[in-house]
Amino acid sequence: MNELVGIAIAAIIAWLNFVLIDTYLGLPEVPGVKGADIVGRSIAKRGGNLSGGFFQGNILCSPDASAGTLLAAIGVILIGLEGGLIATLLVYVGNRLCADPGYAGTTGALTTTIIVIAGSFVGLTPEMFVVGMVIAILTIQGIHHQSSSKLLGKIAKAMGRDTKLKE
């Protein structure tokens, strides 16, 4: 498969994988760690959405599905299926060390291991998933916090995971 097309497809798959898993497992609802609370309220103060802000804060402060996706894809590049499973265990231990109460990181790493292995049968290499994941995280964290937090807030509302905390 053409490398650029592969990267674009991998980026879309990675984006959907981590945003849907993170939202379903409640990242926008409650800031899991203190830093996420501060980031979320800061984004809301600058004109963003509070649920989306908590989502971004949770991504930033502890290993969630986005970190899980990236680490599992790197693990698969290095040592195949075993690498993905080792990355899952390490993300889980990392979550414990960050005192992060969520399930998202481990779940994300597991699903990514399965997706990357399945993708290798249709010509999507693990390298494409690493680049795709970096692009996916860039669209959430790197371009414009206010608009990305509003988009994440809308997704959270649609999935019934809106925050009940006040600004």
Place this chain on the structure above:
Amino acid sequence: MIIHVNETYILMNYLIAIVISIIIALGLRLPLLPPKPKRFSFDVCALFPTPIIAIGILAILFALNFYWIWDGIALAIIIAIFSAIFVKYLFNYVFPKPPETQEENLEADK
């Protein structure tokens, strides 16, 4: 990487580790699913994190090309038993619950 064991056996070993660890965790009276709402993963149960720990440790050993007897099946069974016992008896000692997060979580649930 040199693979000494058929890949089908490796996949089967992971499945064996997952199934046995869940069964033994249930036998040790761990609940199957975490208590609702499922937002606090420090509450252990049979489905999370018992199989994750089992296949993770198994993957480390397989990546080191250590399969031991019966193409790794014996290893899968032993590690599944170990991970269930670890989650039941040692988990809270190795990974103590964070007191602050727990309080915040309870407040958020209310």
